Every structure is written in structure tokens, then in C-alpha cells.
Amino acid sequence: xxxxxxxxxxxxxxxxxxxxxxxxxxxxxxxxxxxxxxxxxxxxxxxxxxxxxxxxxxxxxxxxxxxxxxxxxxxxxxxxxxxxxxxxxxxxxxxxxxxxxxxxxxxxxxxxxxxxxxxxxxxxxxxxxxxxxxxxxxxxxxxxxxxxxxxx
Numbered sequence: 706x707x708x709x710x711x712x713x714x715x716x717x718x719x720x721x722x723x724x725x726x727x728x729x730x731x732x733x734x735x736x737x738x739x740x741x742x743x744x745x746x747x748x749x750x751x752x753x754x755x756x757x758x759x760x761x762x763x764x765x766x767x768x769x770x771x772x773x774x775x776x777x778x779x780x781x782x783x784x785x786x787x788x789x790x791x792x793x794x795x796x797x798x799x800x801x802x803x804x805x806x807x808x809x810x811x812x813x814x815x816x817x818x819x820x821x822x823x824x825x826x827x828x829x830x831x832x833x834x835x836x837x838x839x840x841x842x843x844x845x846x847x848x849x850x851x852x853x854x855x856x857x
Contacts, residue, residue: 743818751825751844751851759840767808767815770840773832775801775822782832789813804829825851
């Protein structure tokens with residue numbers, strides 16, 4: 706009888722550990738870290754060039770980019786564009802000092818950055834979605850700021 710109890714506990718423990726591993730692995734794929742190096746790449750390009758092509762400052766595959774200005778509601782963008790969102794920092798709703806830039810591949814988020822507006826800012830009033838070949842911006846520099854405008 707004692708052996709059956711130990712065997713039952715062992716089976717329950719194995720099942721519990723297996724479930725925990727599966728849960729951890731499935732959720733770890735949904736967590737994307739903010740790409741801090743992208744901030745540096747954008748800043749460097751903006752300081753030395755007259756235009757910014759997001760394709761040239763990224764080192765990952767993507768097909769669309771969403772540029773989300775301050776006080777926007779990311780949930781609306783998710784719903785309207787049928788995106789597979791992940792666990793990313795969405796503090797854009799409450800802060801006016803950043804623009805959220807979200808890169809997707811096949812409607813799934815692959816990278817993002819909270820780009821400080823004191824580094825570069827976009828001339829945007831509302832969120833926009835751009836294809837990879839459209840994500841080119843002209844750069845307007847003044848003493849106080851660097852503004853990115855959509856090139857057409």
C-alpha cells in the first residue's frame with residue numbers, strides 16, 4: 706500500500722512538472738523584450754542623415770510597422786488590425802514623452818521600442834501603419850528637436 710502511495714505521488718509530481726514546463730515555454734514565446742539597440746540606431750541615423758529608413762536600422766525580419774503616438778490606446782490598434790499582440794510595455798496610454806513603435810511579421814509582433822520624443826519625434830497626430838517599403842522618413846532638424854516626417 707505504501708508503494709502505491711509513493712508511485713501515485715511520483716506520477717502526480719511528473720504531471721505537475723510537465724504542465725509547468727509546457728506553460729512556461731508557451732508563455733516565454735509571447736514575451737518580447739524592448740529593443741534598446743534600436744533606439745541607438747535610430748538616434749545615430751537621425752543625427753547623421755537627412756532621412757531615416759526603418760528597414761536599414763533594424764536587424765530582424767518585419768513587414769509592417771505601427772507608430773503609436775502618446776495617449777493612444779494600443780488595444781484599439783490591436784483589434785482594428787487583427788494583430789497577435791504580446792506582453793509588451795504599453796505605457797503609451799499615459800505618457801507624452803514617448804512614441805511606441807511596433808514591428809510585426811505576418812500580423813505578429815516581433816519587436817518594439819518606446820522611442821523617447823526628446824531623441825526623435827514623429828509629426829503624427831494619430832497612429833499609423835506602414836509597410837516595410839513605406840517606412841522612410843525625412844528628417845527635419847532644429848536646435849531643439851529632430852522631427853521625422855513620412856516621405857512620399
